[in-house]
Amino acid sequence: MSLLVNGVSKRFYDKARGEFYGCKEISFAVNPGEVYGLLGPNGAGKTTTLRVVSTIYSPTAGGASINGVDIVRSPQAARKMLGFLSSTSGLYERLTAREILTYFGRLCDMPEDVLNKRIESLIDALEFRSYADTRVAKLSQGTRQKVSIARSIIHDPLLMILDEPSTGLDVLAAYAMHEFVRQERADGKCILLSTHTMSEAEKLCDRIGIISEGRLLASGTIDELKELTGKANLEDVFVHLVRNAAQAAVT
Numbered sequence: 001m002s003l004l005v006n007g008v009s010k011r012f013y014d015k016a017r018g019e020f021y022g023c024k025e026i027s028f029a030v031n032p033g034e035v036y037g038l039l040g041p042n043g044a045g046k047t048t049t050l051r052v053v054s055t056i057y058s059p060t061a062g063g064a065s066i067n068g069v070d071i072v073r074s075p076q077a078a079r080k081m082l083g084f085l086s087s088t089s090g091l092y093e094r095l096t097a098r099e100i101l102t103y104f105g106r107l108c109d110m111p112e113d114v115l116n117k118r119i120e121s122l123i124d125a126l127e128f129r130s131y132a133d134t135r136v137a138k139l140s141q142g143t144r145q146k147v148s149i150a151r152s153i154i155h156d157p158l159l160m161i162l163d164e165p166s167t168g169l170d171v172l173a174a175y176a177m178h179e180f181v182r183q184e185r186a187d188g189k190c191i192l193l194s195t196h197t198m199s200e201a202e203k204l205c206d207r208i209g210i211i212s213e214g215r216l217l218a219s220g221t222i223d224e225l226k227e228l229t230g231k232a233n234l235e236d237v238f239v240h241l242v243r244n245a246a247q248a249a250v251t
Contacts, residue, residue: 003030003159003190007062008052022048023214025062030159030190035181037205038194039238045214046194047087050163053192054084066159083153084161093137097128097147100136101154108155115154122150125183127176141168149177160184162193166200178203198235208234210241213249217241 008026013019023045030036038046051057053064055075064071071078091100098119105115123129126146131139136147145168153160165181166174181204185191195201201208202222209219218225218241222234231237 002032003036003053003064003066003192005029005049005053005062005064008049008059008064009061010048010052010057011060021045021060021214023052023211026211026216027062028209028216028219030192032158032190033185033188034206035185035191035193035204037201037208038192038211039196039198039201039205039208040194040211041196041242044196044211046196046211047163048214049211050084050161050192050194051086054082054161055079056084056086080155081157082159082161083155083157085149085152085163085165087163087167091136091144091147091151094135096133096135097139097143097150098123098132100147100151104151105154110155118154118156119150122154125176125180126150127173142170142173145169146173146177149180157189159190159192162191164194164196166195166197174200198238202234210238212242212245215245217245 005026005028009024010022011019012022026049028036038049040046048057052059053071055071055078058072066078066081069078069081095103101119101122102115105118123132126149128143128146131143136144149165165177169177181191193204207219207221208225210217218228220228225237226232229237229240231240
């Protein structure tokens with residue numbers, strides 16, 4: 001299982017801004033057993049890129065393939081191989097966490113015995129057993145986020161796409177989520193995530209793509225990015241690349 005993203009662009013139009021690109025000519029690859037992070041400021045194009053890869057948006061140009069399956073030509077086949085945690089994932093507030101996982105697992109045609117084992121595994125891995133049978137309306141934001149993560153990957157996809165997965169999580173909850181991502185990587189999953197948090201990128205990502213104004217500025221391991229920019233830490237690398245790109249855009 002691998003993800004190949006080749007020259008993806010997505011163009012939008014609105015009355016206030018006119019025509020603009022959410023992302024433009026984005027290319028990268030994610031290998032099995034690897035976490036690839038898109039690191040960028042708010043509005044950089046991270047979420048747009050993830051939504052194209054997950055088939056929510058159709059690309060204006062370029063494309064991507066998941067294990068050789070073209071996301072544009074065969075979107076339904078591609079969706080079966082991926083799980084997408086959106087920054088706006090909705091949950092049914094009158095259902096319990098367990099009921100939500102059961103519902104979405106059945107939508108994926110999972111056999112009941114497999115589904116039940118998967119639910120128990122996710123409840124333990126993401127540490128929300130105490131709230132598994134509590135209605136979502138009564139859950140904290142952090143626990144809701146855990147349930148959202150579990151819901152998005154209930155079918156045990158080979159490609160996990162996570163859009164800022166630590167949003168709303170406290171330190172302990174974020175730690176549990178990070179451990180879960182590491183275990184999924186160790187199990188050979190292909191993981192693509194977006195974040196604007198330097199520490200999260202350093203902890204989780206094997207390689208990082210730095211994105212700003214819809215463009216991928218650089219991609220590589222942290223050491224490779226440090227060597228490219230001559231900077232000593234990831235934060236300095238990030239600021240250097242983003243500021244240089246912004247200056248180049250106005251000259």
